[in-house]
Amino acid sequence: MxxxxxxxxxxxxxxxxxxxxxxxxxxxxxxxxxxxxxxxxxxxxxxxxxxxxxxxxxxxxxxxxxxxxxxxxxxxxxxxxxxxxxxxxxxxxxxxxxxxxxxxxxxxxxxxxxxxxxxxxxxRHSHRGGFLAAPESGVLTGLRHAAEREGARLVQAVDVHVKGALAALTDAAEHVQRRTPAYATEIARWAPAPGTSRKDGVQQDAYPRRTPLTAPHFPARDFARGRGWGVEAAEDDTALTGLVVLLVSKGDTPADWVKSGQALQRVLLRAAAHDLSAAYHTQALQVPDLREFIRAQFCGDAYPQLLLRLGVANGEKLTSVRRPxxxxxxxxxx
CATH class of the missing domain: 3.40.109.10 (NADH Oxidase)
Known part of the structure; x- marks a missing residue:
């Protein structure tokens, strides 16, 4: 027809x-x-x-x-x-x-x-801070299934020492990146000052002014670059780490990266249906030697693509923008 x-x-x-x-x-x-x-x-x-x-x-x-x-x-x-x-x-x-x-x-x-x-x-919104609560038991099974449907896997960091190691590696990478001039310039490009009319980048309404400490502590990006920008957090903001997971793929080719992105969004949408948010910590995975260490120590024969924390965020509504x-x-x- x-x-x-x-x-x-x-x-x-x-x-x-x-x-x-x-x-x-x-x-x-x-x-x-x-x-x-x-x-x-x-x-x-x-x-x-x-x-x-x-x-x-x-x-x-x-x-x-x-x-x-x-x-x-x-x-x-x-x-x-x-x-x-x-x-x-x-x-x-x-x-x-x-x-x-x-x-x-x-x-x-x-x-x-x-x-x-x-x-x-x-x-669905990204979160940059601590959580009020971790996901309920049983939710992770559905999130794992969502990742597997798209050809990836979620690996949970259960052991306290593994979580501590991942937090320490994230902190080390963040420390190095903040002191790299080229990286600082790149962050400045994608974290514009307040009052911008841009419809991309991480703007001041998208991150808290002060990031609560968690145990173990996964540092957030310093989008404000010490200028005091960001949303003022609630005084009673509880800072729990939440569920720490690695999204991993069998290979490490462009096709695997695109598939990992599809798996990520499938996981995030399922998480959002349970009123869960995700915080991303990509710092260590942007440093080749640290990414390889994480792969060898924690991922078996798979490749780490993203490090996430999942949990119930507070009631604050951090905003994001999109281009038309x-x-x-x-x-x-x-």
Whole structure:
């Protein structure tokens, strides 16, 4: 059956709506390193290398993890609109920035599970501080299953010595990075001063002015750079570490990075449905020697892609911004 003009217009409108959701995926320092294209019933996802962290992420690993999170969000949004997204990952070796072609096929109306997952897309927020409570027992099983569905695994740091070691490695990496001029310049680029009109980066309403100490303590990024910016935390803010997990993958190729990003977002959306938030600690994984040490000591034959803490955040609503969809979406010839 030939598509009518109405069908074409509906697909185009649905594609735009899905991209509007996809851009709410998490990305390292809120760099939003993605670009989307729409051509007929196909949506393309490309990495935007101009938004890669050249100092902290020279290989583009975290850039592709971020794009993978956007890809999973796109899939969820399309399913909520009654489409069956068929993903072709890294379809052209000669165009490494082309991360995915997503073909829209007719699907079933969204069921309750899809609707519930889609409802978390804009509820999910990153957290930068301690937690009021750790996840309830049993929740981790579902989060592990979510990661495995996307080809990754969650490895929990149960032993107190393992958690202490990961915290110490994070602290050491943060200490080194803060004293590296090129890194400090990069942080300054992506953590703008108050009053900015930018719609990217980690802005002052996205992090607390003072980060409560946890035991063991996982240091947060110094986005304020000692200037006193940030949201004033509640006086009774309880500082629990929460659940400490590593997101790991079997391989360490660009395809594995994109898959890890999809796994991350699937985990985060499931966590959000349980009123859980995630705090990211990527410092040690940005230092090659420390990442290799973590892999060898704590990950077996897998590769660490992200270090997370999960828990129930306080009632503070830290905010985030996104670029308008017009800046990341291009209409392409069919």
């Amino acid at each position: 030939r598509s009518t003009q109405t069908d074409i217009e509906r697909v185009a409108a649905d594609a735009r709506r899905a991209v509007e959701d996809a851009i709410w995926a998490p990305s390292v320092h809120n760099t939003q390193p993605w670009r989307f294209g729409v051509a007929g019933t196909r949506i393309t996802l490309r990495a935007d290398p101009d938004r890669r962290l050249g100092v902290a992420d020279p290989r583009g690993r975290e850039m592709l993890i971020s794009c993978g999170a956007a890809l999973y969000t796109l899939r969820v949004a399309l399913r909520s609109l009654g489409h069956d997204p068929v993903v072709h990952l890294l379809p052209d070796p000669d165009r490494p920035q082309l991360l995915a072609d997503v073909d829209l096929r007719p699907g079933e109306p969204a069921d309750e599970a899809v609707e519930r997952e889609h409802a978390q897309v804009r509820r 969809v017009e800046e990341v979406l291009t209409e392409e010839p069919s």
